Amino acid sequence: MKKFIDESWLVLTMGIAFAALLAGAQTTWQGKIRENQAKALNLAVAEVVPAMDAEQERETLDIDGNTVFKCRAADGSLAGWAVQASGGGFIDKINVVVGISPDGSEIIGVKVVSHLETPGLGNKIERVEGNPFPYQFDGKSTATPFALTKQTPATDSEIQAITGATYSSQYTMDIVNDVLTRIVPQLPKE
Amino acid sequence: MAAETGNLEQFKTGILDNNPVLVQLLGMCPALAVTNSVENALVMGGAATFVVVMSNLITSLLRNLIKPHVRILIFTLTIATFVTIADLFLKAYLFKVSQAIGAFIPLIIVNCMIICRAEVVAIKNGVGKSLADAFGIGIGFTLSLLTLGIIREILGSGTFLNYQVLPKTVWDTHAWIIMILPPGAFLTLGVVVGVVNYMRERGKVGA
Amino acid sequence: MEFIAILLSVVLVNNLVFQGFLGICPFLGVSRKVDMAFGMGCAVTFVITMAGAITWIIMHLILHPIAGNMFGDKLALNFLQYVAFIMVIASMVQLVEMYLKKFFPPLYTSLGVFLPLITTNCAILGACLYIYMKPETQSFLNALTYAFGGGIGFMIAIVIMAGIREHLLFSDVPKPFRGAGITLLVAGILALAFTGFTGIGK
Numbered sequence: 001m002k003k004f005i006d007e008s009w010l011v012l013t014m015g016i017a018f019a020a021l022l023a024g025a026q027t028t029w030q031g032k033i034r035e036n037q038a039k040a041l042n043l044a045v046a047e048v049v050p051a052m053d054a055e056q057e058r059e060t061l062d063i064d065g066n067t068v069f070k071c072r073a074a075d076g077s078l079a080g081w082a083v084q085a086s087g088g089g090f091i092d093k094i095n096v097v098v099g100i101s102p103d104g105s106e107i108i109g110v111k112v113v114s115h116l117e118t119p120g121l122g123n124k125i126e127r128v129e130g131n132p133f134p135y136q137f138d139g140k141s142t143a144t145p146f147a148l149t150k151q152t153p154a155t156d157s158e159i160q161a162i163t164g165a166t167y168s169s170q171y172t173m174d175i176v177n178d179v180l181t182r183i184v185p186q187l188p189k190e
Numbered sequence: 191m192a193a194e195t196g197n198l199e200q201f202k203t204g205i206l207d208n209n210p211v212l213v214q215l216l217g218m219c220p221a222l223a224v225t226n227s228v229e230n231a232l233v234m235g236g237a238a239t240f241v242v243v244m245s246n247l248i249t250s251l252l253r254n255l256i257k258p259h260v261r262i263l264i265f266t267l268t269i270a271t272f273v274t275i276a277d278l279f280l281k282a283y284l285f286k287v288s289q290a291i292g293a294f295i296p297l298i299i300v301n302c303m304i305i306c307r308a309e310v311v312a313i314k315n316g317v318g319k320s321l322a323d324a325f326g327i328g329i330g331f332t333l334s335l336l337t338l339g340i341i342r343e344i345l346g347s348g349t350f351l352n353y354q355v356l357p358k359t360v361w362d363t364h365a366w367i368i369m370i371l372p373p374g375a376f377l378t379l380g381v382v383v384g385v386v387n388y389m390r391e392r393g394k395v396g397a
Numbered sequence: 398m399e400f401i402a403i404l405l406s407v408v409l410v411n412n413l414v415f416q417g418f419l420g421i422c423p424f425l426g427v428s429r430k431v432d433m434a435f436g437m438g439c440a441v442t443f444v445i446t447m448a449g450a451i452t453w454i455i456m457h458l459i460l461h462p463i464a465g466n467m468f469g470d471k472l473a474l475n476f477l478q479y480v481a482f483i484m485v486i487a488s489m490v491q492l493v494e495m496y497l498k499k500f501f502p503p504l505y506t507s508l509g510v511f512l513p514l515i516t517t518n519c520a521i522l523g524a525c526l527y528i529y530m531k532p533e534t535q536s537f538l539n540a541l542t543y544a545f546g547g548g549i550g551f552m553i554a555i556v557i558m559a560g561i562r563e564h565l566l567f568s569d570v571p572k573p574f575r576g577a578g579i580t581l582l583v584a585g586i587l588a589l590a591f592t593g594f595t596g597i598g599k
Contacts, residue, residue, distance in 0.1 A: 006222045018271040026476040027276050029282035042397040092530050164367045196494035219519045270480040300519040302422050373588040380581030388573035
């Protein structure tokens with residue numbers, strides 16, 4: 001027993017000390033981390049439902065496991081729905097917010113909130129200027145799921161893949177299609 | 191490494207003669223994984239430097255208490271703790287970057303460069319020398335990541351820190367996509383290691 | 398079918414070494430001879446599978462429930478994740494080390510210092526973390542398949558590399574590129590070849 005204590009007291013003490021240190025760091029920064037995440041989400045929601053008024057109260061629903069925000073315009077009318085969704089990417093999950101029009105018939109916009117796709121290629125799924133890919137979804141009907149093409153799209157339900165990043169395009173589109181087929185039909189009618 | 195080398199020497203050797211990535215070939219995984227852009231390389235270098243400094247500090251303070259066969263356990267415990275702290279810090283204050291390279295930060299734990307410094311230097315030397323060594327190694331590591339990051343970002347995306355430096359029209363159609371993909375990382379590092387060897391050989395002959 | 402998809406994906410398409418840059422140090426360090434590389438591959442496969450299973454249990458059956466009961470948020474204790482994972486891996490490696498020392502002394506001596514360094518093989522920690530992050534490996538059996546496949550992928554990579562390096566001995570490589578330089582260039586070409594697998598499994 002004495003030998004055991006002799007050999008391991010340092011490991012045990014250090015384990016306890018470090019756990020306390022980590023708990024301290026976690027509690028100190030947790031608020032800030034949550035704030036960052038909430039801010040990123042709010043920005044994304046505001047981008048995919050531009051008619052939304054930040055002052056209006058936002059209702060949060062849970063539809064089939066996905067978080068859906070019911071966003072209102074300044075006059076209190078329904079501005080649109082923002083559906084949070086995620087799916088597998090190349091390395092890590094791709095987290096997306098999809099903006100849907102009030103009657104559920106149209107996509108307003110698609111914004112990738114976080115991802116770990118290859119910089120320079122897969123990261124062209126980000127909704128920033130110069131990346132045409134995510135803007136292709138804007139204004140499209142929610143009636144038919146999308147299909148990926150490598151050429152210039154022939155029909156409205158085709159999405160052109162990013163050159164060199166067909167997979168990242170596919171993953172992102174799959175998430176949007178999942179929202180269309182699973183969540184959109186369940187959106188409550190107003 | 192002679193025991194009587196001064197702190198300054200210890201600091202310099204980490205940057206040049208004992209450069210962890212280019213000469214000792216340690217810590218290769220992050221060197222390959224996050225160097226597709228300059229920004230990622232800088233943050234990874236900074237985080238790894240913080241961890242190697244803290245781990246060398248703790249190991250060197252406790253060096254007389256650590257029993258030989260539990261030392262690996264203690265090293266990894268220390269490193270894992272400070273990596274978690276670095277990870278939380280990045281999430282709190284550099285949220286954007288942490289989203290970009292978040293998955294690679296925990297891999298600093300298994301960066302053999304750090305455990306190697308604890309084993310080779312910190313457990314045998316005083317705090318001053320261990321710290322000098324840690325800063326040298328950290329800076330050497332950051333510089334080599336930066337070199338790779340610059341080459342790969344310019345050739346692969348035609349940008350430097352996200353500013354377009356090569357003509358965009360050419361790079362939109364003829365980019366060396368391969369440079370930002372995994373094979374480009376191996377090829378770039380192979381060439382850089384070769385060039386560094388060549389220069390070290392020549393330096394020796396000249397002197 | 399799902400298992401095959403996960404296995405193919407992690408062995409060929411998303412090979413931990415060539416696509417994920419994990420486990421590069423042993424990949425370069427222990428790839429001089431094929432039999433040594435094979436031994437290393439087996440040891441890593443064993444550790445990765447065991448560690449994958451145990452870390453899954455730690456996250457889903459210990460940390461999440463405890464955090465859920467104590468703080469009402471099942472992710473509240475996730476800051477202990479890295480420390481817990483690395484401790485599991487370190488103990489698994491210790492186990493393998495003792496086992497090899499007792500039953501396969503020649504392999505034990507030839508692996509030498511690289512054996513304890515399996516702890517710092519980032520393929521193992523990386524695979525465990527990916528299992529926790531990926532949506533398709535949240536069930537226990539899928540996680541186990543992914544971990545096992547990760548080990549096999551590592552083994553394939555390191556054995557191919559060793560095979561090539563045995564032949565490299567006889568070729569006239571420019572002096573500055575001997576050793577690490579040419580090995581990395583070969584690895585680059587191999588990675589290029591593995592890029593060709595993209596498209597399988599989808």
